[in-house]
Amino acid sequence: RYAFWETQPVAQFTEEDELAEDGPIDKPKTVQDVRQEPYTLPDSFEWCVCDLTDDAVAHEVYELLSNNYVEDDDAMFRFNYSAAFLKWCLLCPGHKLEWLVGVRVKASRKLVGFISAVPASIRANASRVPMVEINFLCVHKKLRSKRLAPVLIKEITRRVNLTDIWQAAYTAGVLLPKPVATCRYYHRSLNPRKLIDVGFSRLAPRMTMARTIKLYKLPDEPLTPGLREARPEDAAKIAELLNSQLERYKLTQHFNAEEVAHWFQNIDNVINAFVVEDPACPGRLTDLVSFYTLPSSILGHPQHTELKAAYLYYTAATATPLKQLVNDAMTVAAGRGYDVFNALDLMQNDSFLRDLKFGMGDGQLHYYLYNWRLGGRGGQGIQPGEVGLVLM
Ligand code: MYA
Ligand code: JJ1
Known part of the structure; x- marks a missing residue:
């Protein structure tokens, strides 16, 4: 069961509609329909924009990911994206700093969560659709399983929707509803x-x-x-x-x-x-x-x-x-x-x-x-x- 993903406009494992056509899953919405306020984080945390043009901030994101990002199944290796790499791939044409979303501990300002979006023109079969690519979702190891990830995902969705973009592409090593490939x-x-x-x-x-x-x-x-x-x-x-x-x-x-x-x-x-x-x-x-x-x-x-x-x-x-x-x-x-x-x-x-x-x-x-x-x-x-x- 996927308590969060079942509530989202993504293909579900339970549906077996063989005649379904390509296209949006949600009913059409406009920017006016999008919630204006950021989603609520647990009390001790706050949202921040991670301005990667600032090397000190780029280094904070680097440190979060180098200690807490993706590992192989046996935890022998962990991805170690360099700060220069993060700047290259997140400060790409069309980037928006508001889409480099961080979560900090209020008291210490320590960065403990991150998610990013960058714009991309994606073609799925015959349709060319303006989308974002979502990457670098990360929650500090000490804060796992507290349902922070769904809040990060909903917040970046909101910020992307505010620019009239309604679709995204992403990859993950874990199985979620529902892979296209x-x-x-x-x-x-x-x-x-x-x-x-x-x-x-x-x-x-x-x-x-x-x-x-x-x-x-x-x-x-x-x-x-x-x-x-x-x-x-x-x-x-x-x-x-x-x-x-x-x-x-x-x-x-x-x-x-x-x-x-x-x-x-x-x-x-x-x-x-x-x-x-x-x-x-x-x-x-x-x-x-x-x-x-x-x-x-x-x-x-x-x-x-x-x-x-x-x-x-x-x-x-x-x-x-x-x-x-x-x-x-x-x-x-x-x-x-x-x-x-x-x-x-x-x-x-x-x-x-x-x-x-x-x-x-x-x-x-x-x-x-x-x-x-x-x-x-x-x-x-x-x-x-x-x-x-x-x-x-
Ligand atoms: S993939 C790389 C993801 N990062 C890592 O694997 C790094 C190491 N792991 C962590 O940092 C944490 O374990 C993460 C989860 C943050 C992954 N994608 O907070 P929770 C669901 C989507 O209690 P935590 C990448 O960056 C999980 O099924 N959902 O869990 C692309 C459960 O939901 P449900 C995931 O372990 C990201 C819920 O989260 C993932 O503390 C694309 C549990 O939350 C995952 N990789 O934190 C994001 N892993 O109850 C979606 C777990 O339903 C973007 N979960 O089972 C969608 C498009 C948004 C934009 C739309 C614009 C229009
Ligand atoms: O790197 C990976 N696997 C390696 C190491 C395995 C260590 C034990 N678990 C691997 N090595 C065998 C190579 C061998 C070379 C000579 C020929 C025979 C084969 O298989 C794997 C990929 O295979 N990496 C991971 O598991 C990292 C996570 C992958 C999911 C990525 C999610 C990306 C997030 C997207 O935004």
Whole structure:
């Protein structure tokens, strides 16, 4: 039973309407219908806006998340988003500081809760809908199970509704009503010795460490002629390339040139984006590959404290085989000291995961929509290969 989620305009596990059409779940509302006052927090807490342009505040959000955010099922690793990463992904085009919602202890001003929204143009089947992407929901470990999360969710919903936006997309590792898709994480070792040392992976049967290291060795340099870092002036061309590739998916994001310039730039240890410029035709961009940096803290290991992980972000392959583009991205990451390269089984990633020596992880990622029904196979949702949306 989901006491909170049963009250929300999301698809429920109990409904089996095979004929339901795509569209909003709630009755239509206007900004006038939205409650003006913030939701009430328990007495000792207060709302705050987390102005991430202020480095001191960015550091407070960083500290909350680094100590209290998502862990794997065995609590061996915890996501450790950097402050620079949080600024990049939460201060994106169209961001609103009121959507970076914090909860503080009144007496001490300590930040103990957070949730964020950023705007995105999402396409679900044939409909392009202005939505927000919700991320970084976090409640301090000492305040768990006190029903603070539903208050954070209702408050951000209210603040988003006040801007006449009524839909949201979000992902979570936990099962909630009701996923539109469920993807799996895959992992490709770049530094197998360290991954084995820290318990992220194991030596395969009948394999030695030396053979394992050799198995995962990558070239010194990318192989694709014309591969180079994306630059701000590439934005319009990348937008065209990317949006046209994303047309094939049932759930995806549409990027304008300004958004592309933000999401596909190069910031060391935050985001890296590469394009292939046709060597025969200067200025013609044929391919895109990108990854973001999300380290994990290694919990309770005597020697190692951090796992440096790259996560495959968006790709668009029109002239170079996707497999080769991703191998080049992994080559760059290995050269820059990353320990592991992660990817989900969405878009066309199935086509390279095996050949590029990815192994299936123990984590899942469920995709959700708020106040939007996505029909698909009698309410059973869409396949990972039909998902063209990557959130941070
Ligand atoms: S996913 C990442 C979430 N963060 C973490 O996993 C970090 C570690 N965990 C925590 O910080 C806490 O455990 C959290 C829950 C804060 C997650 N998404 O306060 P509670 C439901 C949605 O007593 P706590 C991400 O960031 C749970 O089923 N709901 O529990 C995307 C129960 O409801 P119900 C969740 O453990 C977030 C209720 O909360 C999640 O102290 C998208 C219990 O509340 C979860 N990940 O705190 C949010 N986990 O009774 C939705 C538990 O029904 C956005 N719950 O079972 C919706 C769109 C809003 C905008 C709409 C605009 C139009
Ligand atoms: O990283 C994850 N799993 C790792 C570590 C497992 C440690 C024990 N639980 C894993 N390793 C095996 C890799 C191996 C490499 C060589 C080839 C064979 C495989 O499986 C998992 C993902 O798989 N991560 C998590 O569980 C973290 C949480 C994921 C949910 C994310 C929610 C995101 C919130 C969104 O906003």
